[in-house]
Amino acid sequence: MKAVSSYDIVLAGRGGQGVIYLSRIMGQAALLQGLRIRTTETHGMAMRGGSVQCFVRVGEVHGPLFRKGSAALVMALHPGETSLALPHLREDGTVLISGGEGEKTGISLAGSQKLLALDADAIAVEQGNPRSANLALLGGAVGSVKGFPLEAWSIEAAIAGMGPAGTVERNLEIFRKGLNSF
Amino acid sequence: MSPDLPPDNPKRSPGGGHRLLLGNEAMAQGLYEAGCRVAAAYPGTPSTEILESLSTYQAGNLHLEWSVNEKIAVEVAAAASCAGLRSAAVMKQVGLNVALDPLMSLAYTGVVGGMVIIVADDPGPHSSQTEQDTRLLAMAAGVPVLDPVTPEEAREMVHQAYLISERYQTPVILRPVLRICHSRGPVGPVSDRYEGPGPAFVKDTNRWAATPRHRLTLHGELNRKLEKMPSDPLVSGMNGLWRPSKGQGEAAILASGTSAAYAMDLIAERGMDEEMPLFVVRCPWPLGEEGVVETLGGFKRILVLEETGPFLEILLRHRLNVSGRTDGLVPSEGEVTPDVVSEAMDAFFGISNLRSQISKSGEGERERLLSDPGSGIGNPLSEEPGAAAGAKPSPPTLCAGCPHRSSFWALKKTMPGAIYTGDIGCYTLGIELGAVDTVLCMGASISQAAGFYWAYRQSEGPAQPIAGVIGDSTFYHAGVPALINAVQQGAAFVLVIVDNGTTAMTGCQPTPGTGELLSGKEGRDVPLEEVVRGCGVKKLWIVDALDFDALSNSISTAAAAAAEGEMAVVISRSPCVLNITERQGAVPAVDLEICTACGVCTDRFGCPALVMEEDGVHIIADLCPGCGICIEVCPTGAIAAPGGRKG
Numbered sequence: 001m002k003a004v005s006s007y008d009i010v011l012a013g014r015g016g017q018g019v020i021y022l023s024r025i026m027g028q029a030a031l032l033q034g035l036r037i038r039t040t041e042t043h044g045m046a047m048r049g050g051s052v053q054c055f056v057r058v059g060e061v062h063g064p065l066f067r068k069g070s071a072a073l074v075m076a077l078h079p080g081e082t083s084l085a086l087p088h089l090r091e092d093g094t095v096l097i098s099g100g101e102g103e104k105t106g107i108s109l110a111g112s113q114k115l116l117a118l119d120a121d122a123i124a125v126e127q128g129n130p131r132s133a134n135l136a137l138l139g140g141a142v143g144s145v146k147g148f149p150l151e152a153w154s155i156e157a158a159i160a161g162m163g164p165a166g167t168v169e170r171n172l173e174i175f176r177k178g179l180n181s182f
Numbered sequence: 183m184s185p186d187l188p189p190d191n192p193k194r195s196p197g198g199g200h201r202l203l204l205g206n207e208a209m210a211q212g213l214y215e216a217g218c219r220v221a222a223a224y225p226g227t228p229s230t231e232i233l234e235s236l237s238t239y240q241a242g243n244l245h246l247e248w249s250v251n252e253k254i255a256v257e258v259a260a261a262a263s264c265a266g267l268r269s270a271a272v273m274k275q276v277g278l279n280v281a282l283d284p285l286m287s288l289a290y291t292g293v294v295g296g297m298v299i300i301v302a303d304d305p306g307p308h309s310s311q312t313e314q315d316t317r318l319l320a321m322a323a324g325v326p327v328l329d330p331v332t333p334e335e336a337r338e339m340v341h342q343a344y345l346i347s348e349r350y351q352t353p354v355i356l357r358p359v360l361r362i363c364h365s366r367g368p369v370g371p372v373s374d375r376y377e378g379p380g381p382a383f384v385k386d387t388n389r390w391a392a393t394p395r396h397r398l399t400l401h402g403e404l405n406r407k408l409e410k411m412p413s414d415p416l417v418s419g420m421n422g423l424w425r426p427s428k429g430q431g432e433a434a435i436l437a438s439g440t441s442a443a444y445a446m447d448l449i450a451e452r453g454m455d456e457e458m459p460l461f462v463v464r465c466p467w468p469l470g471e472e473g474v475v476e477t478l479g480g481f482k483r484i485l486v487l488e489e490t491g492p493f494l495e496i497l498l499r500h501r502l503n504v505s506g507r508t509d510g511l512v513p514s515e516g517e518v519t520p521d522v523v524s525e526a527m528d529a530f531f532g533i534s535n536l537r538s539q540i541s542k543s544g545e546g547e548r549e550r551l552l553s554d555p556g557s558g559i560g561n562p563l564s565e566e567p568g569a570a571a572g573a574k575p576s577p578p579t580l581c582a583g584c585p586h587r588s589s590f591w592a593l594k595k596t597m598p599g600a601i602y603t604g605d606i607g608c609y610t611l612g613i614e615l616g617a618v619d620t621v622l623c624m625g626a627s628i629s630q631a632a633g634f635y636w637a638y639r640q641s642e643g644p645a646q647p648i649a650g651v652i653g654d655s656t657f658y659h660a661g662v663p664a665l666i667n668a669v670q671q672g673a674a675f676v677l678v679i680v681d682n683g684t685t686a687m688t689g690c691q692p693t694p695g696t697g698e699l700l701s702g703k704e705g706r707d708v709p710l711e712e713v714v715r716g717c718g719v720k721k722l723w724i725v726d727a728l729d730f731d732a733l734s735n736s737i738s739t740a741a742a743a744a745a746e747g748e749m750a751v752v753i754s755r756s757p758c759v760l761n762i763t764e765r766q767g768a769v770p771a772v773d774l775e776i777c778t779a780c781g782v783c784t785d786r787f788g789c790p791a792l793v794m795e796e797d798g799v800h801i802i803a804d805l806c807p808g809c810g811i812c813i814e815v816c817p818t819g820a821i822a823a824p825g826g827r828k829g
């Protein structure tokens with residue numbers, strides 16, 4: 001394996017799913033943990049419901065992008081976006097998709113890659129805030145992905161700090177449900 | 183503020199008041215700290231958030247504006263600098279094309295207070311018409327340009343740019359690429375705002391109103407500045423080796439911008455600081471060639487990594503043995519990603535070179551590189567993302583309930599067979615409805631429609647209907663002179679101005695039509711219809727974009743007027759769905775007994791709230807704001823408003 005200097009993550013989804021918001025929560029959590037972080041995102045035309053990929057790097061790096069085949073984790077907020085993100089995944093990386101077990105079919109992995117599914121939408125709907133499925137998926141990553149660098153306490157602090165007010169309690173609950181799903 | 187950039191230190195610890203900022207927000211912080219007093223911009227991806235972020239700082243002595251276009255933004259800011267204040271103009275790279283006229287002349291007259299022009303390049307391109315390299319235009323104008331490696335550095339370079347600007351009385355361009363603007367990193371706390379002198383314009387017609395004779399003198403002064411700058415430590419100090427190196431050997435890398443950042447990461451990852459010396463250029467123009475040659479002259483070959491064109495490569499070609507785009511190691515178009523950098527470095531250093539260097543150390547990573555250079559350095563899935571799985575990115579689309587979709591459908595229905603000239607904005611996506619045939623640049627929908635009109639007037643055949651579509655913000659930006667021209671020349675076509683009362687594509691900035699200002703204060707509105715009439719248009723219809731019958735009738739009547747030789751304008755007005763607080767109407771109902779699953783509403787109309795399932799079309803109620811246009815679109819009458827037509 002390469003001399004790992006960063007933990008690289010791809011967030012894949014569609015415009016309007018809160019992909020960028022998710023990266024900001026992760027960024028804030030990393031800062032609170034004293035970790036260096038760099039993220040990059042797409043704006044403009046792609047925001048109109050198109051595919052959105054956000055790259056997150058936790059560690060001592062300069063550039064916001066990384067080579068294909070080097071992400072430790074792909075988090076797909078929309079299962080249909082998974083295959084687009086797969087070329088970025090490491091040979092021993094993990095894919096975490098938002099969806100039921102049924103959504104796993106049709107996603108073909110290589111090497112020792114691992115596939116996990118979490119029905120993040122169902123959790124978010126059940127808690128009364130369908131727009132926060134992204135936080136359920138983040139909870140799932142903390143709860144199930146070995147080596148994931150962000151911790152529950154820092155993410156909860158980031159959610160509490162970034163609001164919006166009135167949604168914090170529900171969002172924390174959604175995050176915790178995701179965390180305890182595995 | 184120290185004129186020197188802090189040494190590159192990846193271990194600079196976050197926390198301690200660090201905030202996770204977008205590169206654009208980091209530059210806004212720099213503008214605030216450096217005491218910028220007048221900042222003007224036109225929104226454009228990837229530059230938009232700079233002014234938006236600057237507007238969140240509480241500074242009494244700061245005028246901010248969304249100018250009507252980039253030329254005006256540069257002129258407004260330049261005048262403030264001529265009066266001695268620090269100013270900024272901000273735009274995307276194609277905006278500089280619009281602002282090139284004042285820039286070229288401003289390079290001659292110079293400024294007094296510091297002036298920074300931030301121009302965001304878009305290699306890729308992700309959200310632009312071109313991949314143009316602003317450094318070439320800076321060179322053409324004779325204006326210094328800075329190229330940041332990281333978002334944090336972009337903030338520091340704002341300070342640096344003001345110092346250079348004031349020392350040499352010249353505007354300075356700061357050229358971040360998209361991956362600087364739209365990446366986030368930890369940025370240190372806000373420092374105290376610099377308080378510069380107040381306005382004091384000193385009249386000097388030989389400078390500020392120079393006639394051609396004095397322009398010759400000014401050109402000479404500009405050339406002297408450009409000769410001096412490269413040896414000034416303020417400028418040359420920005421360029422140098424990333425990490426200490428022996429200073430001679432087989433090969434080295436010279437890089438700027440994010441290409442340098444990726445090179446740093448790849449060198450660090452491989453532990454090859456010594457084998458791959460890296461020289462970073464942060465001021466590509468005017469380049470202190472002597473300094474570069476002094477440092478790199480001892481190397482036989484130099485790999486140049488930069489975006490977007492071979493700028494440094496061409497500048498240094500006669501001094502150093504350079505590789506990169508000129509010999510095909512780096513692709514001539516597209517973003518320079520870590521994969522591109524990695525492949526170029528592999529090809530350049532060559533496996534035999536690697537072997538000789540690596541023999542000094544026995545780390546497993548190096549062994550692996552040697553045994554299988556293709557697998558780890560390149561990409562195990564070497565296809566384009568998703569190619570193996572046959573996956574395609576989901577294309578962007580107009581929002582559910584977007585009034586533009588109604589306008590395009592009405593236009594297609596009432597003027598089938600027309601040539602549709604399009605423009606720049608969300609409504610470029612009218613392509614998917616088959617109602618946009620051309621997109622050239624801001625405002626061109628009108629002048630191209632006129633050009634088609636004059637071309638077809640020369641033909642003997644039946645008259646060719648022509649319809650242009652332009653958004654309100656784009657109309658104010660560059661459509662007004664085009665419309666005056668079309669009217670004055672006697673061109674006759676239909677122009678639909680899709681007026682959603684905002685600049686939607688870039689995140690809903692106000693237009694002159696709303697009277698709203700960036701500061702949040704009320705300004706004066708400049709009503710669209712008054713501008714259109716003022717351009718000399720006699721045939722004008724103003725219609726609710728969601729009243730489909732009225733809209734179709736207006737376009738139809740306008741088409742008849744155009745056929746009679748009149749310039750006919752329809753303002754199709756309805757607020758952007760991103761800005762509405764109340765529903766447009768009720769969610770329509772689909773009668774699955776009647777629906778034949780013909781696909782007209784899902785494929786040709788293309789509203790994302792409509793999905794085809796086995797038993798016919800379904801409407802996703804959560805997505806549907808209730809515009810009701812699909813009721814008009816359905817050829818079988820299967821879609822109806824609950825409780826009657828149009829709910």
